[in-house]
Amino acid sequence: MIPVIRPFLGEEEALAAAEVVRSGWVAQGPRVAAFEQAFAESAGAAHGVAVSNCTTGLHLSLHLLGVGPGDEVVVPSFSFIATANAVKYVGATPVFADVDPLTGNVTAETVDAAVTPRTVAVIAVHQGGVPFDVDSVQALCDRRGIALVHDSACAAGSTYRGRPVSSGAGLAAWSFHPRKLLTTGEGGMVTTENTEWATRLRKLREHGMSVSAADRHAAGGVKLEEYEEVGFNFRMTDMQAAVGLIQLRKLADVIAKRRELAGRYHKLLGELDGLRCVGDPEYGTTNYQSFWVVLPDDFTGTSVDVLAGLAERGVSARRGIMASHLEPAYADQRDVDLPVTEHLTRRSVILPLFHQMTEAEQDTVVGALDAVLRGAK
Numbered sequence: 266m267i268p269v270i271r272p273f274l275g276e277e278e279a280l281a282a283a284e285v286v287r288s289g290w291v292a293q294g295p296r297v298a299a300f301e302q303a304f305a306e307s308a309g310a311a312h313g314v315a316v317s318n319c320t321t322g323l324h325l326s327l328h329l330l331g332v333g334p335g336d337e338v339v340v341p342s343f344s345f346i347a348t349a350n351a352v353k354y355v356g357a358t359p360v361f362a363d364v365d366p367l368t369g370n371v372t373a374e375t376v377d378a379a380v381t382p383r384t385v386a387v388i389a390v391h392q393g394g395v396p397f398d399v400d401s402v403q404a405l406c407d408r409r410g411i412a413l414v415h416d417s418a419c420a421a422g423s424t425y426r427g428r429p430v431s432s433g434a435g436l437a438a439w440s441f442h443p444r445k446l447l448t449t450g451e452g453g454m455v456t457t458e459n460t461e462w463a464t465r466l467r468k469l470r471e472h473g474m475s476v477s478a479a480d481r482h483a484a485g486g487v488k489l490e491e492y493e494e495v496g497f498n499f500r501m502t503d504m505q506a507a508v509g510l511i512q513l514r515k516l517a518d519v520i521a522k523r524r525e526l527a528g529r530y531h532k533l534l535g536e537l538d539g540l541r542c543v544g545d546p547e548y549g550t551t552n553y554q555s556f557w558v559v560l561p562d563d564f565t566g567t568s569v570d571v572l573a574g575l576a577e578r579g580v581s582a583r584r585g586i587m588a589s590h591l592e593p594a595y596a597d598q599r600d601v602d603l604p605v606t607e608h609l610t611r612r613s614v615i616l617p618l619f620h621q622m623t624e625a626e627q628d629t630v631v632g633a634l635d636a637v638l639r640g641a642k
């Protein structure tokens with residue numbers, strides 16, 4: 266079976282984690298600090314604050330902004346459900362915006378249509394690694410006086426107008442889950458340009474403590490901490506950060522290889538009638554965290570039929586990006602009008618793409634998809 270993704274982990278990561286174990290300091294410490302600095306640098310951000318995963322990073326970002334009950338936050342429904350859930354965690358209401366049919370991302374227009382007098386923030390997603398049009402969404406938020414948080418979970422290594430995606434963002438949350446391109450098992454980061462925010466995020470992720478455990482340890486002698494506000498335990502471990510440091514060094518190669526394979530997919534799949542492959546928008550580049558295609562309009566089967574047909578032929582694919590408002594957890598918001606989201610989620614499929622994928626495996630995927638699409642026309 267050809268898998269949909271395979272993490273690119275090697276002996277170096279195993280050794281790095283083992284070294285941390287042998288050092289005797291496994292919780293958040295010097296490796297986390299080093300990983301924060303290295304990741305922030307690669308993302309073109311002033312500060313990086315490591316957290317336990319991207320979901321807690323989004324939660325922490327909204328908490329930092331003071332978002333709470335009675336507030337509305339505009340989010341795409343067309344995203345992993347964590348984007349909407351983060352809004353619920355702070356007691357606010359997610360309001361779903363539709364997306365652009367070509368990129369699968371919110372735009373200034375779709376966000377504007379969802380803004381009300383209660384809107385205090387927007388979480389915009391770089392879906393599947395495809396950047397959203399940051400400048401126009403930021404301009405809209407500035408005009409409306411609302412905050413913009415980037416959900417950059419999928420987007421490490423993507424670019425926007427020649428710079429790392431989300432560089433210069435007020436707040437961007439990243440994921441290091443194995444389904445993304447750079448993995449620490451579980452893990453996340455919040456990047457920010459704002460020094461005061463970075464300081465407060467560091468406290469909030471560690472119970473609101475005035476001095477971190479690692480700093481107290483390093484100081485020697487007696488150093489007492491204070492709990493300045495109610496915080497969280499959203500820490501990353503040094504074992505994870507050690508793996509992340511190695512993974513970060515490989516990221517550019519991983520993306521170059523993915524883009525090469527994606528280019529080949531575009532060429533081969535472009536010959537299948539009516540199939541559309543999602544790729545670079547005109548203002549940036551995707552890291553191809555997901556390679557997704559929209560099924561031809563005249564294909565009479567469903568995306569589940571396609572997944573089943575591919576599985577029969579030895580190819581493990583995934584349904585397209587989910588629509589949160591169609592899940593039972595958001596049943597109270599099912600009536601919202603999101604035609605593009607519903608079309609994309611029902612008519613798209615994510616195809617296998619991983620660093621070690623061979624051309625023969627790619628040809629198998631293309632052949633299988635061709636056969637499935639022909640079969641049901």
Ligand SMILES: *Cc1c(COP(=O)(O)O)cnc(C)c1O
Nearest residue numbers: 318319320345347418440441442
């Ligand atoms: C994966 C993902 C998340 C959640 O990331 P975790 O690190 O697993 O919490 C959030 N948003 C999007 C768009 C994602 O793809």
